[in-house]
Amino acid sequence: MKVLIVSQSQKNIAVLRALIEGEGHMDVTVGGVEVLATAAQDAGPGFDLVLVDGLTEDAAGWNAIDRVTERHPQTQVIALAAEQTPELLRQAMRVGVREVLTPPVHKSQFHDTLQRIAQKASAAMQHSSRGRVIAFQACKGGSGATFLAANLASVLAHEHGKRVGLIDLNLQFGDAVLFVFDHLPRATIADVSRQIERLDASFLVASMVQVAPNFSVLAAPEDPDQAATVQAAHIDQIIKVAREAFDFVVLDLGRNIDSATIHALDHSDLVFPVLQETLPFLRDTKRMLKVYASLGYGEEKLKLVVNRFEKGGDITIDDVEKALGVHVARIIPNSYKAVAASVNQGVPVARLADHDVVSKALREMAEELVGAPAPGKQEGGWFRHVFKG
Ligand SMILES: Nc1ncnc2c1ncn2[C@@H]1O[C@H](COP(=O)(O)OP(=O)(O)OP(=O)(O)O)[C@@H](O)[C@H]1O
Ligand SMILES: [Mg+2]
Known part of the structure; x- marks a missing residue:
């Protein structure tokens, strides 16, 4: 934890330092009000805790505290004041000080x-930023699960402005990053697993490919041998941290039902099994649905997606529903040219082929998940329409 002690008194600094260090390993900085002012300008993640000693009603530090808490809402500020007048407490509250203590402060106090501050902060965090986890799984190889996961993630980020993390859990032959990015990743989920003790939101994001400031991808290992590094317990932790860092965590799952995949499925709020309308797909989907049933997943969690749909095909949606006994939640049309171009170039289809039927279907899916149309979509559509003639 990064802690800043602001005080003019060497004696008080020594007392506060001893109190803090009694709480465990801390990275402590000491300084005057000028350090507080610099911290307020700092673009980095900031301090976790700031202790401001010697506050009075007319102290110079109030403005600096105000700027720190505004810039770094996660920074917790504790003030020490010998005399707690109602005016001083009001000031403290106004600038976001969490607690005002009267010296001398005892260890247990x-x-x-x-403890109180940490509990409040974590409750606020869970309340305000618990992302939703949605998983895509191919009922049979080549169904389009990865394409849909990567492209839905892109629409949620680029058109809805959501913070999106795409995680490739197809550990042996994952390729999700290539659907939205045309370079090889520097780090993969195997690197994160090897250093799991370092895992927090900033380490996770730093290990991901930044497709856009609000869109990151955690790639699968390059080498299938490295898949074994990633344990189910790592996946639990990665998803937990990802929920804090993103509004939507999109998982591309492998088809193997191993313990890693089951953990990921358990963490998912929604699972989209992807199939196409041919007999071999129906057969494998039946098997997959049996597995889901044995895991206790019901209709509220499973949302079947028929991909590459063609009107007038041999097997209709009605046939699919009758054969599987499950409602088809979403239909994505077939669009060979646009999708092949997107996949070959590593550019999401909605960015490459704005009006394509697949782009449209992905937008509908994103809109339903977000519960609102993309901001500015109306104006954007009209604008584009006029200028494209
Ligand atoms: N709606 C679509 N229209 C046309 N082509 C599509 C569509 N969806 C996917 N495809 C094509 O299908 C190919 C396979 O898709 P994808 O790799 O996403 O399948 P998958 O289910 O993840 O397969 P795997 O089991 O190999 O992981 C893609 O490269 C893409 O060209
Ligand atoms: Mg795939």
Whole structure:
């Protein structure tokens, strides 16, 4: 934890440092109000905790505290004031100070204060930024699960402005990153697993490919041998941290029903099994549905997707529903040219072929998940229409 002590008194600094270090391993910085002012300008993640000693009603530090808490809402500020007047407490509250303590502060009192603050902060975090986890799984190889996962993730990020993390859990032969990005990733999920003790939101994001500031992809290992590095327990932790870092966590699952995949499925709020309308797909989908049933997943979690749909085919949607006994939640049309171009160039289809039927279907899917149309979509559509003549 990064802690800043702001004080003019060497004696108080020593007391506060001892209190903090009694709480475990801390990275402590000490300084005057000027350090607080610099911290307010800092573009980095900032301090976790700031202790401001010697505050009075007319202290110079109030403005600096105000700027720090505004810029870094996760920074927790504790003030120490010998005299707690109602005016001082009002000021403290106004600039976002969490607690005001009267010196001398005892070890147990300090410990309780930190516990209280940590609990409040984690409750606020869980409430405000618990992302949804949605998984795509191919009922049979080549169904289009990866294409749909990567392209839906892209629409959620680029058109809805959501923070999206795409995680490739097809550990042996994953290729999701290539659907939205045309370079090889520097790190993969195997690298994250090897350093799992370092895992937090910033380490996770730093290990991902940044397709856009709000769109990151955690790639699968390059070498299938490395898949074994990734344990089910790592996946639990990665998904937990990803939920904090993103509004939507999109998983591309492998077809193997191993413990890693089952953990990922369990964490998912929605699962989209992907199939096409031919007999071999129906056969494998039946098997997959049996597995889902044995895991206890019901209709509220499973949303069947028929991909590459062609009107007038031998097998209709009605036939699919009758054969499987499950409602088809979404239909994605077949569009060979646009999809092949997107896949070959590593550019999401909605960005490459704005008006394509697949782009349209993906937008409908994103809109349903978000529960609202993409902001500015109306104006954008009209604008594009006029200028394209
Ligand atoms: N709606 C579509 N229209 C046309 N082609 C599509 C469509 N969806 C997917 N495809 C094509 O199908 C190919 C296979 O898709 P994808 O790799 O996503 O399948 P998958 O289910 O992830 O397969 P795997 O089991 O290999 O992981 C893609 O490269 C793409 O060219
Ligand atoms: Mg795939």
